Structures are given as C-alpha cells and as structure tokens.
Amino acid sequence: MTQTLVKPDKVRIRKAGGVRVMYVYTWVLIAWLVLPIAVMILFGFNDTTGRYNQTWQGFTLEHYRELFAVPDLTDALIASLIVAVVSSLVSGALGTGIGYALGRYRFRGAGATNLVMFAAISSPELVMGASLLTLFVSMGVGPGWMTLIIAHVMFSISFVATVVRARVITLDRSIEEAAADLGATAWTTFWKVTFPILLPAIFSGVMLAFALSIDDFVITNFTAGNVQTFPLWIWGSTRVGLPPQVNVMGTLIFAVGVLIAVVANLRSRPRKTQD
Amino acid sequence: MNRVKRTLAPYLLVLPGGLWLLLFFVVPMATMLSLSLQEGDIVNGYVFTGHWQTYVEAISGYQTQLIRSLVYGAITSLILIVLSFPVAYWIAFYGGKKKTIYLFLILLPFFVSFVLRTISWRMILTDDGVLLHPLKEAGLLSAGFHILGTPVAVIGGLVYNFLPFMVLPIYVALERIDPRIVEAARDLYASPATAFRRVIFPLALPGVFAGVLMTFVPASSDYVNSELLGGTETTMIGQVVQSKFLTSSDYPSASALAFTLMAVLLIGVFAYARALGTEDVMKVAAR
Numbered sequence: 001m002t003q004t005l006v007k008p009d010k011v012r013i014r015k016a017g018g019v020r021v022m023y024v025y026t027w028v029l030i031a032w033l034v035l036p037i038a039v040m041i042l043f044g045f046n047d048t049t050g051r052y053n054q055t056w057q058g059f060t061l062e063h064y065r066e067l068f069a070v071p072d073l074t075d076a077l078i079a080s081l082i083v084a085v086v087s088s089l090v091s092g093a094l095g096t097g098i099g100y101a102l103g104r105y106r107f108r109g110a111g112a113t114n115l116v117m118f119a120a121i122s123s124p125e126l127v128m129g130a131s132l133l134t135l136f137v138s139m140g141v142g143p144g145w146m147t148l149i150i151a152h153v154m155f156s157i158s159f160v161a162t163v164v165r166a167r168v169i170t171l172d173r174s175i176e177e178a179a180a181d182l183g184a185t186a187w188t189t190f191w192k193v194t195f196p197i198l199l200p201a202i203f204s205g206v207m208l209a210f211a212l213s214i215d216d217f218v219i220t221n222f223t224a225g226n227v228q229t230f231p232l233w234i235w236g237s238t239r240v241g242l243p244p245q246v247n248v249m250g251t252l253i254f255a256v257g258v259l260i261a262v263v264a265n266l267r268s269r270p271r272k273t274q275d
Numbered sequence: 276m277n278r279v280k281r282t283l284a285p286y287l288l289v290l291p292g293g294l295w296l297l298l299f300f301v302v303p304m305a306t307m308l309s310l311s312l313q314e315g316d317i318v319n320g321y322v323f324t325g326h327w328q329t330y331v332e333a334i335s336g337y338q339t340q341l342i343r344s345l346v347y348g349a350i351t352s353l354i355l356i357v358l359s360f361p362v363a364y365w366i367a368f369y370g371g372k373k374k375t376i377y378l379f380l381i382l383l384p385f386f387v388s389f390v391l392r393t394i395s396w397r398m399i400l401t402d403d404g405v406l407l408h409p410l411k412e413a414g415l416l417s418a419g420f421h422i423l424g425t426p427v428a429v430i431g432g433l434v435y436n437f438l439p440f441m442v443l444p445i446y447v448a449l450e451r452i453d454p455r456i457v458e459a460a461r462d463l464y465a466s467p468a469t470a471f472r473r474v475i476f477p478l479a480l481p482g483v484f485a486g487v488l489m490t491f492v493p494a495s496s497d498y499v500n501s502e503l504l505g506g507t508e509t510t511m512i513g514q515v516v517q518s519k520f521l522t523s524s525d526y527p528s529a530s531a532l533a534f535t536l537m538a539v540l541l542i543g544v545f546a547y548a549r550a551l552g553t554e555d556v557m558k559v560a561a562r
Binding site: 153234 | 380396537
C-alpha cells in the first residue's frame with residue numbers, strides 16, 4: 001500500500017481519479033445552470049420579426065436602442081423598482097430593529113420572535129400569498145399598491161433581521177466599552193460606534209430585500225390586484241409571445257446584480273482577512 | 276430610569292417588525308383557516324358555518340394534484356441531493372482559494388427573475404427550439420418527440436430552480452468538518468469509501484436535511500414550473516389553488532386546499548426531522 005506524503009497543513013483526503021471527475025462534474029453543472037441565462041442574454045440580441053422570440057434570426061442591437069418601446073413593460077419594470085425600493089427600505093428598518101434586539105438582548109418573546117421568523121422564511125410562498133389575500137378579502141380591502149408593499153415588507157423582514165442579527169452577535173463589545181470609557185453617552189456610542197459597524201450588514205440586508213422583492217412572483221400574484229410588476233407582466237404575456245425587450249431588461253437586471261455582488265464582495269474581502 | 280429604558284429597549288426594537296409579522300403573516304393564516312370553514316360567495320359575502328365538508332370535497336376532488344405535487348417535490352429533493360452533494364463536496368474540500376467564486380457561479384441563476392429563467396427553459400425545450408430542432412433535423416429524434424408538457428420538463432425545471440438551495444446548506448455542513456477527523460479515520464485504516472460513509476456523510480446530514488426543507492416545500496407548492504413547462508397531465512396543487520383564488524374566486528375551497536397543503540408540508544417536515552434526527556443520534560451513539 002503506497003501512502004502519498006502530504007504537507008501536514010493540507011487536508012489529507014487522498015487525491016484520486018474521483019476528484020478529477022468531481023471537478024469536471026462541477027463545471028458541467030455550472031454550465032447547465034448558466035445555459036438558460038446565456039439563452040436569455042443571446043435572444044436579447046435576436047433580430048426577430050414575428051411575435052415569438054424563439055428561433056435565431058440574426059444579430060441586432062435594436063432592442064437595446066428600443067428598450068422602452070413597449071410602454072406596458074416599461075411601466076411594469078418601474079412598478080417593480082418602486083415596490084422594491086419602498087419595501088426594502090421599510091423592511092430594512094423593521095428588520096434591523098428585530099435583528100439588533102435578538103442579537104444584543106435576552107428578553108421574553110425572543111424565542112417566539114425567532115419561531116415566527118423561521119416559519120415566515122420556510123413557509124410556502126403560495127400559502128403566504130393566498131392567506132394574505134384572504135385577510136384583504138375579509139377586511140374588504142381591494143388589492144393594489146398598498147397590499148403589494150405590505151406583502152413584500154412581510155416576507156423581507158425575517159431575512160434582514162437574520163443578516164443583521166448575525167453581525168450583532170459577532171460584534172466586538174470592547175469597542176463600545178472603549179467609547180463609554182472615553183465619556184461617550186450610550187446614545188453617542190450607538191450612533192458613532194455601533195451603527196457604523198453594523199451599516200454594511202444593514203446594507204446587505206436591504207440589498208437582499210430588494211433582490212427578493214424585485215424577483216418575487218408568487219406572493220405578488222396574490223396581492224398585486226391590477227398593479228403589473230415585471231415578473232407579473234412577463235407571466236401574463238407568455239402565451240401571446242414575449243418581446244425581446246424582456247430579455248434585454250432581464251440581461252440588464254442580471255448585469256447590475258452581478259456587478260453589485262462582485263463589488264460588495266471585493267470590498268468586504270480585506271476586512272475579512274483582518275478578522 | 277436608565278434601567279427601565281434598557282429593559283424596554285428590546286421590546287421597542289422588536290415591536291414594529293414583530294407587529295408587521297403578526298398582522299400580515301400570523302393573522303392571515305387564521306383568516307384563511309376561518310374562510311375555509313365559511314360558506315357563501317364573493318357577491319353575497321361569506322358566513323362562518325364551520326362547514327368542514329369543504330375540506331372533504333376539495334381534497335377528494337383534487338387528490339390527484341395534491342399527491343402529484345408531493346411526489347414531484349419528493350423526486351425533486353432526491354435528485355437534488357444526488358446532483359448537489361458531489362459539487363458541495365468538491366467545493367468544500369478542493370475549492371481552495373476559489374471557493375467563493377464557485378459558490379457565486381452556483382448562485383448565478385438567482386440574478387435572473389424566477390419566471391424569466393423558467394421561460395428561458397421553455398424556449399430551450401420547445402418542440403422547434405434550439406435543442407430539439409437540430410436533433411430532429413438530424414433524425415436522432417422522431418418528429419413527434421416533445422419534452423414540454425411532460426413530468427420530465429416540470430421536475431427538470433423544479434430541480435434547476437431550486438438547486439442552489441440544496442448545494443449551499445450541504446456545502447456549509449461539509450465546510451464545518453474538521454479535516455483532522457477525516458484524517459483520524461484514515462489513520463485508523465478506514466478506506467476512503469468507509470471514511471466517507473461513516474464520517475463525512477453523517478456529519479453532512481444536517482446540511483442535507485436543511486436542503487430538503489428548503490427545496491421540498493417550495494417545489495411541491497410551486498405552480499410556475501408546472502404552468503410554463505407542464506401540460507394537462509402535470510397539473511400541480513399550486514395551480515389549482517392559484518386559479519381558485521384568482522380566477523374563479525372560490526375562496527372557501529381554495530383556502531381549504533391551501534391550508535391542507537400547508538398542514539401536509541409541516542407534518543412531512545416534522546416527521547422527516549424526527550426520523551432523520553433519531554437515526555442521526557443512533558449513528559453517532561453507535562460509533
């Protein structure tokens with residue numbers, strides 16, 4: 001039996017043919033994950049003439065120039081952005097409160113709060129959307145902007161709270177103690193020391209809420225009434241054929257999202273190595 | 276004064292968000308349960324009569340769709356475990372400095388709207404689309420062959436859409452494993468296969484369980500994939516609930532179905548947790 005020499009600091013799981021297979025397999029799976037994204041991007045450049053943007057007709061930049069040529073689609077995208085901005089800010093504030101309290105204090109009701117948050121994260125969207133609709137129906141409230149934003153804030157709060165709580169728990173209390181020793185009041189310490197440290201976490205919580213909101217379809221479908229968001233418009237127009245502008249907007253949202261994620265990751269990197 | 280402030284602080288912080296969750300997450304569940312036991316229609320209003328027969332009618336009427344949804348959800352989760360484990364394993368143990376990049380690539384689909392990426396699959400799989408058309412031209416497939424409208428398309432879509440939810444928790448569980456434990460097993464003459472079966476896999480089980488929870492629930496209650504990729508033979512319970520709520524406004528029956536689905540999923544989740552939990556404990560105790 002031959003035993004390969006491995007540097008002591010390295011994981012000693014024997015390198016075998018299996019590893020190579022897993023490496024190739026990982027890339028095959030990634031390719032499969034990327035395939036529909038690539039198709040979406042590609043067909044944004046398709047010089048399609050008919051109603052259905054399904055077969056390749058040649059390359060064009062026309063749909064990028066004519067991005068806002070479909071007024072309903074543009075309105076839907078704007079509606080999505082409005083709902084995402086408002087709901088991510090509101091859930092950012094409310095979720096930060098819960099996350100801070102859960103991370104910092106021991107109090108009666110913390111367990112119940114945790115349980116409700118877990119339930120809200122793991123409940124089927126279908127049931128959350130449907131039950132909200134029953135609430136609005138039995139209260140006689142017609143669905144629309146108001147109910148849509150209420151719903152989006154509802155499903156985002158728990159995610160923001162989870163992100164913020166994780167940061168609060170790992171917070172180095174000695175920094176706050178140092179501020180207090182130097183004569184800062186609790187109020188000053190919070191706003192000048194604690195809050196700035198938490199800000200990146202709050203920001204990523206808000207970004208997560210924004211992403212969840214702009215992508216949401218199921219709960220939106222139940223609570224939007226006549227408001228058309230980007231996913232709702234796409235859903236409603238599938239049967240009659242989607243204009244290539246949908247692909248272009250999808251591509252742009254994808255590009256911006258990836259860019260923000262990459263920048264945020266690069267910025268957080270030096271801080272991570274310091275820890 | 277200060278002490279009072281301090282004890283009140285967590286409550287004041289939790290209150291706004293907590294109230295929001297109470298009013299718009301907890302209360303609606305109760306309204307839905309109540310509405311499912313009411314009788315009436317949308318024009319004349321509903322009256323609570325405790326009419327539980329709605330449940331019997333709804334469940335027996337849509338038994339097929341209900342069971343099909345649970346089966347599709349279970350198959351999806353099973354396929355996902357098999358597909359995700361090697362990837363999570365490879366990234367956790369061999370990803371090196373590029374771990375973050377690999378995880379990011381796995382998460383890429385999340386940057387495209389859920390509906391849009393499903394439609395993209397529909398485009399790829401459509402009968403005269405980029406995948407099937409060339410194969411049919413080449414005579415490799417008969418002209419009548421189709422994927423859309425079949426369970427394969429629906430389950431394929433579900434697997435695609437929820438894959439990151441399985442890879443991530445398994446990765447997190449594997450990542451936490453102390454390499455020295457695996458090393459110890461090998462030093463004690465465990466073959467790589469035995470070390471995997473008796474050390475690595477049991478330690479990864481909590482991740483697998485979390486992955487099942489995060490994929491089975493959304494997959495079996497999904498209606499986007501079955502609507503866009505499926506046909507009349509693949510109707511899932513989500514589609515029924517959705518159309519009863521939004522098209523036919525049959526609220527009591529729709530509420531009864533949604534509530535049944537919720538109950539079944541919760542029971543399933545807890546039963547699985549218990550089964551897996553005890554098994555897990557027994558394995559650890561046996562070693």
